[in-house]
Amino acid sequence: MIHDSVIRPQLVTGDKTLHDVTTEICRPIENKPTTSWTVGFILSVIFLGLLLLSLGVTLAYGIGTWGLNKSVQWGWDITNFVFWVGIGHAGTLISAILLLFRQKWRMSINRSAEAMTIFAVMCAAIFPLFHMGRIWVGGYWVFPLPNAFGSLWVNFHSPLLWDVFAISTYFSVSLVFWYLGLIPDIATVRDRAKTAGRKFWYNFFSMGWTGSVRTWNRYEVVSLVLAGISTPLVLSVHTIVSMDFATSVVPGWHTTIFPPYFVAGAIFSGFGMVLTLLVIARKVMNYQDFITIGHLEAMCKVVMLTGTMVGLAYITEFFVAAYSGVEYEQYAFINRATGPYWWAYWSMMTCNLIAPQVFWFKWARTTPWFIFMLSIVVNVGMWFERFVIIVTSLHREYLPAGWVMYSPTLTEIGIFLGTFGLFFTCFFLFSKFLPVINMAEVKGILKNRE
Amino acid sequence: MIDKKLYLDNNKTVMFGIFEDPDKFLHTVAQVNQNGANILDCYTPFPIHGIEKAMGLKRSLLPVGAFMSGCLGFITAATIQLYMMHFDWPMVIGNKPTIGVSYVPVLFEMSVLFTAFGMAFMFFVRSKMIHGKLPQERIDFRQTDDRMVVAIATDGPSVNKSELSNMLFNGGAVEVKERTNHGYEDFTDVDITKGSNINASANH
Numbered sequence: 001m002i003h004d005s006v007i008r009p010q011l012v013t014g015d016k017t018l019h020d021v022t023t024e025i026c027r028p029i030e031n032k033p034t035t036s037w038t039v040g041f042i043l044s045v046i047f048l049g050l051l052l053l054s055l056g057v058t059l060a061y062g063i064g065t066w067g068l069n070k071s072v073q074w075g076w077d078i079t080n081f082v083f084w085v086g087i088g089h090a091g092t093l094i095s096a097i098l099l100l101f102r103q104k105w106r107m108s109i110n111r112s113a114e115a116m117t118i119f120a121v122m123c124a125a126i127f128p129l130f131h132m133g134r135i136w137v138g139g140y141w142v143f144p145l146p147n148a149f150g151s152l153w154v155n156f157h158s159p160l161l162w163d164v165f166a167i168s169t170y171f172s173v174s175l176v177f178w179y180l181g182l183i184p185d186i187a188t189v190r191d192r193a194k195t196a197g198r199k200f201w202y203n204f205f206s207m208g209w210t211g212s213v214r215t216w217n218r219y220e221v222v223s224l225v226l227a228g229i230s231t232p233l234v235l236s237v238h239t240i241v242s243m244d245f246a247t248s249v250v251p252g253w254h255t256t257i258f259p260p261y262f263v264a265g266a267i268f269s270g271f272g273m274v275l276t277l278l279v280i281a282r283k284v285m286n287y288q289d290f291i292t293i294g295h296l297e298a299m300c301k302v303v304m305l306t307g308t309m310v311g312l313a314y315i316t317e318f319f320v321a322a323y324s325g326v327e328y329e330q331y332a333f334i335n336r337a338t339g340p341y342w343w344a345y346w347s348m349m350t351c352n353l354i355a356p357q358v359f360w361f362k363w364a365r366t367t368p369w370f371i372f373m374l375s376i377v378v379n380v381g382m383w384f385e386r387f388v389i390i391v392t393s394l395h396r397e398y399l400p401a402g403w404v405m406y407s408p409t410l411t412e413i414g415i416f417l418g419t420f421g422l423f424f425t426c427f428f429l430f431s432k433f434l435p436v437i438n439m440a441e442v443k444g445i446l447k448n449r450e
Numbered sequence: 451m452i453d454k455k456l457y458l459d460n461n462k463t464v465m466f467g468i469f470e471d472p473d474k475f476l477h478t479v480a481q482v483n484q485n486g487a488n489i490l491d492c493y494t495p496f497p498i499h500g501i502e503k504a505m506g507l508k509r510s511l512l513p514v515g516a517f518m519s520g521c522l523g524f525i526t527a528a529t530i531q532l533y534m535m536h537f538d539w540p541m542v543i544g545n546k547p548t549i550g551v552s553y554v555p556v557l558f559e560m561s562v563l564f565t566a567f568g569m570a571f572m573f574f575v576r577s578k579m580i581h582g583k584l585p586q587e588r589i590d591f592r593q594t595d596d597r598m599v600v601a602i603a604t605d606g607p608s609v610n611k612s613e614l615s616n617m618l619f620n621g622g623a624v625e626v627k628e629r630t631n632h633g634y635e636d637f638t639d640v641d642i643t644k645g646s647n648i649n650a651s652a653n654h
Contacts, residue, residue: 018496019596157541157550166555166559173566180570188495191588191594207574211494213492214507218573219497222573233562236555240555439496440496
């Protein structure tokens with residue numbers, strides 16, 4: 001039954017008609033690129049060049065060009081991998097879990113969050129792939145392919161292999177979900193297209209979509225089922241990433257709290273990045289009526305909740321280490337907080353646990369520039385979380401003879417900065433060629449239809 | 451498997467009612483359907499909930515296909531893991547059994563992967579969608595923007611066309627036209643090739 005809610009505030013403001021939605025969301029696609037878009041895109045491409053250069057150096061000289069050493073075999077590479085995978089979680093969370101919970105505010109932001117997911121997972125994949133060294137023979141190491149060394153297969157007991165399956169499934173399912181959601185909107189752009197090139201390409205990708213109710217009917221079923229399976233998928237992905245650590249015997253890693261703690265952290269960092277992007281995008285693309293302060297506020301609440309969960313996990317880890325009576329475990333945590341990497345630990349605590357508490361205040365949740373600053377703090381904090389877990393645990397393991405300090409090389413820094421280039425290049429292209437907001441879904445909530 | 455009624459070209463004459471208000475559209479479609487008209491399809495720029503009931507559509511069987519794809523993924527993952535880890539080259543690590551809970555993550559991921567791809571594939575096949583296909587039933591360029599179209603078969607002696615067009619107009623249609631073997635016959639005073647003279651935002 002359709003009715004207008006009189007209690008809830010409008011999800012889309014500005015009293016828009018269906019045609020207004022189409023015109024406003026298609027505007028960046030149909031107009032010439034703006035100066036801010038061009039400048040941003042060129043900057044991103046420069047950083048993308050840095051990525052290619054750094055990866056080229058890695059391939060030419062081997063991963064000896066990274067600062068990894070005999071004790072810290074995982075440094076910035078896996079830190080960045082987990083950082084990007086975590087960011088990639090918000091997209092599916094917003095589109096799948098919020099769809100199951102019938103949270104209609106997701107509709108203005110799910111498209112860009114899903115795009116972010118896909119680009120973030122692409123950035124993430126670079127790190128473990130290049131860490132393998134000879135990436136051109138890597139197929140044998142990560143996929144169960146018959147190989148030249150006899151019938152020796154990949155090890156299905158290893159969480160690292162589970163990770164290969166989890167990340168590649170996550171990437172491909174997210175891509176399918178994203179593309180399916182795009183088809184009706186691509187058809188809208190197609191039907192408005194003026195140039196031959198645009199007509200051809202949007203027609204090619206719209207797959208003959210006409211908006212038939214029979215197709216919509218199936219489409220809705222597909223969306224619901226995809227959301228249903230994506231929900232456990234998104235939870236499983238970071239659970240499995242956490243098992244890379246949790247199933248090892250490294251003090252500071254083998255804790256049973258890791259799966260839920262990593263999932264909360266992923267949602268936290270994902271929403272942090274969504275806020276970073278959308279606070280800018282809504283302003284630059286003039287989408288304030290679609291991505292309202294209400295949307296930002298709702299996301300800030302999620303950030304505050306998950307930040308607190310992550311903070312609770314940090315404290316619980318300390319308690320469990322103390323309670324376990326295992327001196328190696330206890331030392332790992334004392335070393336985290338007071339050892340040579342104390343600054344990383346306390347950056348993490350400040351950014352992830354303390355900083356998001358300002359969102360208890362309504363002013364903080366409803367002031368875009370402040371939200372933007374806080375979202376950067378969250379991103380930094382979550383990067384430090386992964387750095388703390390990986391580097392502080394590895395640099396002082398069981399044998400003091402193997403204790404080392406780790407610092408990144410220029411190549412590692414180049415790859416990390418370069419992944420931002422890849423991420424933003426993809427995002428700028430996406431915002432130029434595809435509708436950043438899901439027009440079809442937004443049209444359905446114009447009058448608070450329920 | 452494919453419903454022949456989906457092809458609008460198979461029907462000699464089809465009447466199209468074009469609407470600009472989703473609520474009026476939904477109400478009229480339900481009314482037309484109750485009066486026994488043969489609604490071929492409707493075209494809307496966004497999913498209007500309840501219209502499938504108003505049109506008398508059945509629930510899609512795609513979830514069954516999705517479940518079967520998921521099962522196929524599960525079986526594939528189980529077969530691969532059992533064959534590789536247990537039969538072909540038993541890999542004993544830490545004296546742990548070669549069959550165990552460590553199979554679960556890959557079983558789960560493969561089931562999800564197959565479900566998603568199987569379902570998407572079946573959706574495209576069932577909806578006859580393929581890359582590069584031209585939109586065949588595009589009655590109005592704005593049916594993907596802000597207009598809703600209902601397509602009603604008007605063959606046969608029992609169909610009273612003027613009553614049907616009146617019903618559509620009274621329900622709030624901004625245009626009613628009929629496609630016959632000779633082309634379009636317009637029931638409105640508006641020249642359809644040049645678009646409607648009605649202000650698009652007037653009804654919202």
